[in-house]
Amino acid sequence: MTTASLTHTERVRLEALRYATGEESATYVAIMRTFTGEIAGLLSDQSAAEVAARLAEQGFELDRETVDDRLSYLVEHGNLARSPRETEARSLREYLQNRARYQLTQRGELVHRFVEELLGHTESAREVSTEMLGGILHGLTALAALDGEAIESAGPEALARDIGTVFAQFERLVSSTRDFYTYLSQVLVRYDLDRAEFAVFKTALLDYLQRFVDEIARHMPQIADVLARVEPNVPALCARANAGQRLRGVDGEVARRSAGLDPADWPSLHAWFIGGPGRDSDATGVRRLATDAMRALLVNLRRIATGGREQSRYSDLLTLARWFAEADDDTAHALWAAAFGLYPCRHLAFVADDDGDPIPPTASWWRTPVADVPLALRRTGARTVRGRAGRREDYAAAKAARIAERERAEERRAAALAEIRGHSGRLGTVRLSDEARTALLGLYSRALLERGRPLTADDVAEVDAGGWVLTIRRAPGAGTTIVSPAGHLELHDLVLAVHETGYRQQETG
Numbered sequence: 001m002t003t004a005s006l007t008h009t010e011r012v013r014l015e016a017l018r019y020a021t022g023e024e025s026a027t028y029v030a031i032m033r034t035f036t037g038e039i040a041g042l043l044s045d046q047s048a049a050e051v052a053a054r055l056a057e058q059g060f061e062l063d064r065e066t067v068d069d070r071l072s073y074l075v076e077h078g079n080l081a082r083s084p085r086e087t088e089a090r091s092l093r094e095y096l097q098n099r100a101r102y103q104l105t106q107r108g109e110l111v112h113r114f115v116e117e118l119l120g121h122t123e124s125a126r127e128v129s130t131e132m133l134g135g136i137l138h139g140l141t142a143l144a145a146l147d148g149e150a151i152e153s154a155g156p157e158a159l160a161r162d163i164g165t166v167f168a169q170f171e172r173l174v175s176s177t178r179d180f181y182t183y184l185s186q187v188l189v190r191y192d193l194d195r196a197e198f199a200v201f202k203t204a205l206l207d208y209l210q211r212f213v214d215e216i217a218r219h220m221p222q223i224a225d226v227l228a229r230v231e232p233n234v235p236a237l238c239a240r241a242n243a244g245q246r247l248r249g250v251d252g253e254v255a256r257r258s259a260g261l262d263p264a265d266w267p268s269l270h271a272w273f274i275g276g277p278g279r280d281s282d283a284t285g286v287r288r289l290a291t292d293a294m295r296a297l298l299v300n301l302r303r304i305a306t307g308g309r310e311q312s313r314y315s316d317l318l319t320l321a322r323w324f325a326e327a328d329d330d331t332a333h334a335l336w337a338a339a340f341g342l343y344p345c346r347h348l349a350f351v352a353d354d355d356g357d358p359i360p361p362t363a364s365w366w367r368t369p370v371a372d373v374p375l376a377l378r379r380t381g382a383r384t385v386r387g388r389a390g391r392r393e394d395y396a397a398a399k400a401a402r403i404a405e406r407e408r409a410e411e412r413r414a415a416a417l418a419e420i421r422g423h424s425g426r427l428g429t430v431r432l433s434d435e436a437r438t439a440l441l442g443l444y445s446r447a448l449l450e451r452g453r454p455l456t457a458d459d460v461a462e463v464d465a466g467g468w469v470l471t472i473r474r475a476p477g478a479g480t481t482i483v484s485p486a487g488h489l490e491l492h493d494l495v496l497a498v499h500e501t502g503y504r505q506q507e508t509g
Helices: 008-020 025-036 039-043 048-057 064-076 092-098 106-119 131-144 148-153 156-188 195-241 263-273 282-305 314-326 329-340 375-380 396-421 434-451 503-508
Strands: 045-047 080-082 101-104 425-427 429-431 460-464 468-484 487-500
Touching (some): 025 048, 025 064, 025 101, 025 106, 048 064, 064 101, 131 156, 131 195, 148 195, 156 195, 156 263, 195 263, 195 434, 314 329, 396 434, 434 468, 434 487
Parallel strands (some): 429 468
Antiparallel strands (some): 045 101, 425 487, 460 468, 468 487
């Protein structure tokens, strides 16, 4: 939505953010904290005198009239409302002081919660909550086990709790993933990392990203399969979960409930783990972003490896800023002159000797035209004259090592595919190596992604593995078990089979 398309109501709602960005934002934030700091303050109202007394405890000395003006401003912008409660006064003075009382609005509480979250935010790394994947899989598996009769006999509160838990875990997973990649993008674009910092960051990043991608790859096919079984029952599940006693507002409308208790909330879960026709799932996009992060890491590594000169003055400028912050006035002026060479504009000029440069070096920069600064000086701060071009770096050994590494990886994958191909026909209970198991799950995920919709009874999804085909058929009551050193993987109601290319023509022929 663009700014031009905002309605009058939406613009009025955005006015509630103004108190946190003005010149007196410190006092406004302190006033809002008196209404939101404790749970008891949510249902209470306060007068200007009471707010002034509580502000004095926080170190803000404001008279009652000023506090009353601040409270009126918050009322005008929707953060507070005037309380309808009548005041009891034992004297005229007490009545004049307490005649206007204020209470918190729903909009004001929401805005201030976001303000406090922003003020308390730190630019630090946050791990992705991959532990939520197991909880999401467990919760969806329990919901998939409910048939029509079980849904009708289930308790509404217990069913709402199970659905709400799945979506709370999903929201935690999505928000932590966004925070992690936002932090990662800020670090990867920095050019001030030295070799030691880069080595620490590289080790932690490579190890953590690998574990993160492995967790996504291990859980995504299973969650996608269980979610496909749950989705036909979503309307019935939501209807039963909402069958209990519901809260209604003063206008008679039913109050909002937790995410997941409305069928319109479920497509977001489908988009994250399954995707759609012509659209990859968000989980696949997360794995692709990990590859992009690796590529950006290599860009930084190439910059550090080519030459010992740093291309960023970030750390130098931070050191200079700290010196300015700690210096007195005289020292700051001397530091300014030493760092930038900008002395006071008192110069003695003389005629320039060089006809090609009519501006004498003693002329004030205030009245002279802009000087042409060489590119090398402007970018790197180097004042030396460049000599001949240096010898080109020879990356032949590094390229050969990467090519050999890629060939070994292709050989291992070819061996894994050959191991799977050796189990021709239906795969009931099959024992595979860890690499073959990983390759099989990759083919399984690719087949479902290319299918673009859930498998129905007697429906088939297939993927070409180069010379042979893996087929996936839904068959209630059947199953496939894959045994490997990493553990057992059981696929319920699914039959996996390996066929040579052209098996359909052979069957029809």
